[in-house]
Each structure stands twice: as C-alpha cells, then as structure tokens.
Amino acid sequence: MRALLQRVLEAKVIVDGQVTGEIQHGLLVFLGLGKEDQLEKGKKLIDKILKYRIFDDEQGKMGWNVAQAQGGLLLVSQFTLMAQTQKGLRPDFGPAMPPDAAKVLYEQLVDYAKSQFGQVQTGIFAADMKVHLINDGPVTFQLEVE
Structure with a gap:
C-alpha cells in the first residue's frame, strides 16, 4: 500500500464534467493498493497520513498535521502507484490489487478516514478522473507502512 501526499492550496476531482470531491487548503492523497x-494496514496508513506533520506551524516549520492546519483531505484511488518500473519501458501492474477487491478496500479506507477526520472528499474508484491541484510548496511525500 502506498500513498502519495501532496500539500495543496486547492484540489478537485472531476468525473464526466462533474466535481466529485473538492478541498481548499489541505492534502491530496493518491492511494495505491497492492x-x-x-x-x-490501511488504517495504519490513514492514521499516519492524518498525523503527518507537513504544514507550517507558528515558527514556519513543518510542525502541524492536516487537522492542526485546518485543512481538508482528498482521497483518490490510483492503482498506478503500485506499478513496478525498474525493468523495461512499460510499467508492470502485477503488484496492484485486482479491481473488485481494491474497490472494497478503498471504500473501507474512505469510511475509516471519515470516521477519524471530518473533512474528507474523494474521487470515484476506477473512473476516468481529471485531478486539478495547486501544489503548495511544492511539498510531496510518498508514505508506506509495514
């Protein structure tokens, strides 16, 4: 399981011309499931994301998490994060979780995130999503948990 976090000034997901999730200041999280x-394991990752301190505190250092920064969380499923890219010129998606199982787990993780944090928005699983964002910094981290 991998999460790519981007600190954003704003972000939104559009599917078929409709906004499905939108936040202002906060975290855009692309989530890949293996x-x-x-x-x-997913709950541990969500907990880490919510506690991860990448927002500026009063001293201008990365001392605040998304809640302390009064930000939002936009979760977007992205199976391509699980690709193996070390060999050849084409990604190998073999490590990614099959779509049916991944959808169930993704929805469980969204529900868990919503139970832990009040400002959660999402994309639509397996949809052709158009993600718009203004990266703040830019600040981007990849997280994994054991």
Missing part, C-alpha cells in the same frame, strides 16, 4: 494489502 495484492497483499488489508484493512488493518
């Missing part, structure tokens, strides 16, 4: 991933 074949062996399970809900407990």
